[in-house]
Structures are given as C-alpha cells and as structure tokens.
Amino acid sequence: MQYHGERLLLKSKIVIGADGVESRVGRWAGIDTTVSMHDMESAAQVTAANIDVEQDTCYFYFGEKYAPGGYLWVFPKGNRTANVGLAVAADMSKQKHALKFLDEFMAEKFPHASVLTKLAGGVPCGETLEKITMPGLMLVGDAAHQVNPVSGGGIISGMIAGKMAGRIAADIVRNNDMSLTGQYEKEWQDSLGARHHRYYNIKKVIYKFKDGELNSIAAEMSKLPENQQTLGALFKQAVVKHPTLIFDVMKLFFT
Ligand SMILES: Cc1cc2nc3c(=O)[nH]c(=O)nc-3n(C[C@H](O)[C@H](O)[C@H](O)COP(=O)(O)OP(=O)(O)OC[C@H]3O[C@@H](n4cnc5c(N)ncnc54)[C@H](O)[C@@H]3O)c2cc1C
Missing domain, CATH: 3.30.9.10 (D-Amino Acid Oxidase, subunit A, domain 2)
Incomplete structure (x- = not known):
C-alpha cells in the first residue's frame, strides 16, 4: 500500500475488496473482474x-x-x-x-x-461474478458486479453485501477459519445474487423492446388505479408482450 508517498506493507487474515468497477484487488487475486461491453x-x-x-x-x-x-x-x-x-x-x-x-x-x-x-x-449491469471470493479475499459492491442489472442501482446491494462480508470477516478472524469465505459467496447467491440472475434474464428481453412496445406497456399501466401501478404489474404487461419472460417474472414477484 502507498500512503502519502510512503510504501507500507500491511498483513491481514482477510481482505474485503471494495474498490469498485473492474476491481484491481480482485484481479491481483486472480479473479477476472472485467465487465463485457454488453453488460x-x-x-x-x-x-x-x-x-x-x-x-x-x-x-x-x-x-x-x-x-x-x-x-x-x-x-x-x-x-x-x-x-x-x-x-x-x-x-x-x-x-x-x-x-x-x-x-x-x-x-x-x-x-x-x-x-x-x-x-x-x-x-x-450484468450478473454477479461467478467467483467473488478467494482464500483470504471477499469482493463486495461493484467490484463483485453486485448491481441490480435492471435498475443499475448498486448502493443498497453493495451495502448489504458489505455488511455480510464484514460479519463473516469477523467470524473468520475470531475462529481463524479461512473456509468461511465460501459462506459469504453462498449467502450472497442465495439472496440477492439469485434475484439479480432473474433480473438479468428479464433485462435481456426488455431492453430489446422497441419504443412502440414501451409506449403500449405504459398506456396499459396508466389504465390501472394508481395503487395497482406496481413493478409486478409492469412486468406482467411485459410478459404479455414476451411470454418467454413468464418464469423469471413469476419467480421474482410471485414466489
Ligand atoms: C452517474 C451514476 C449514477 C448512479 N446513480 C445511482 C443511484 O442513484 N443509486 C444507486 O444505487 N446506484 C447508483 N449508481 C451506481 C453506484 O454508484 C455504484 O453501484 C456504487 O457506488 C458502488 O459502490 P462501491 O463501493 O462498490 O464502489 P465505488 O463507489 O466505485 O467505490 C470504490 C472506491 O474505491 C476507491 N478505490 C479504488 N481503487 C483504489 C485503490 N487502489 N486504493 C484506494 N482506493 C481505491 C475508489 O476511489 C472509490 O472511492 C450510479 C453510478 C453512476 C456512475
């Protein structure tokens, strides 16, 4: 590490890489953190x-x-x-x-x-990286591609992942058990990681919608009473246009 021009050697049992998009910390540990142009x-x-x-x-x-x-x-x-x-x-x-x-x-x-x-x-705005941990390392936030692929929002999901990683890092230090990094990967995938996977599938379809289709979805939504104009109702309209979306929309909103 370099601080105010001075080079310092720091040692720790666990590192949380939160250095943002295309994380260099992740790459130093051998994780490919590049983002495809498409995502x-x-x-x-x-x-x-x-x-x-x-x-x-x-x-x-x-x-x-x-x-x-x-x-x-x-x-x-x-x-x-x-x-x-x-x-x-x-x-x-x-x-x-x-x-x-x-x-x-x-x-x-x-x-x-x-x-x-x-x-x-x-x-x-793709899916979470396949690998977000290495022995002694956990990636969080943009570094791990933990942004919601549809909304592009990464602040809340990054904070949730940061909290998970922080808790597990404390367990690692307390128990001197490096294998616990796997628990972070599992907790993330079982919660927001799985949701982001479904959002990503939906995104692949909805971002191909032409302006005419978007306008007709908006027109259908505006016919609903205000309290029924929910995200679930919006995606239901999208399913009408593209029935292939049905499985991901059902899993996201109705399970
Ligand atoms: C224009 C724009 C608008 C956005 N609007 C929203 C929004 O409204 N809502 C939302 O949820 N998300 C939004 N996002 C996305 C959101 O900003 C990111 O998902 C979020 O900031 C990711 O947080 P992070 O901590 O993982 O990474 P970052 O916020 O990128 O933080 C990483 C930090 O690490 C530092 N760093 C990197 N390398 C090193 C190094 N070697 N040494 C020391 N420090 C280092 C960087 O300087 C940076 O401060 C927006 C993004 C953009 C570009």
Missing part, C-alpha cells in the same frame, strides 16, 4: 438548480431517443434542484455517449437550469 452501462448525472418539477414525483424516460438500453431519471431534491441522470448500454452508445445524451436532454427540457455538479462512470 457495462455508461452513466452520467448532473445536480442542477432552476428545475421546475413536482417535488414528490420521480420521473423516468425510456427508449431510443433519451437512453438506449438504459433509462433517464429526474429525482427532485427540493428548492428547485434535482439530480438528472441517465445510463445507456455501452455497446449501444458508440455513436453518442452518455454525457451528450444528458446535455441534449437538459437543453430540451430544462434550458434555464444551472448545473452544480456533474459526474460520470461505468456501471456493471
């Missing part, structure tokens, strides 16, 4: 002022125009500020990158906005 999403977000939107509503835009292979969000933050961001599938964004999509959206919808901060990065 990588390119994301960009601004926090901006002078944004006039309903403060109690989150806005989502889907489709070719705004975010091919991903989606665009507007999250109000109070005082006429909002986070406006989007993620696009990296292999679909060769012609136009995420920041350009975002700039065009801002110019179209919020021409008078003042951008306060801007950030961009890659989000690994």
